[in-house]
Amino acid sequence: MASTRSVQQRRLIRTIVLGSVAVFAAIAWLSSELGMDRDELIEYALTGLWLVLGMVVLALAGAALLRGLKWLLRRG
Numbered sequence: 037m038a039s040t041r042s043v044q045q046r047r048l049i050r051t052i053v054l055g056s057v058a059v060f061a062a063i064a065w066l067s068s069e070l071g072m073d074r075d076e077l078i079e080y081a082l083t084g085l086w087l088v089l090g091m092v093v094l095a096l097a098g099a100a101l102l103r104g105l106k107w108l109l110r111r112g
Contacts, residue, residue, distance in 0.1 A: 060081075067077050 063077060063081070064074070066072075067074055
């Protein structure tokens, strides 16, 4: 039987994926309705994705650094 935490994590992941698909569909529809250039919008979306991924990597590096410092201070 699955734990409550794993069920909540699956629901969160499903919500994030469905929300992302809905936003993508809305942007595609809006761009066609307003006559905007899809290639330019895709470039903006990719730039935004790279920025978000960069921030995630920086956050993970910062967390690893803090954890390492905490470990060193506890050891010494």
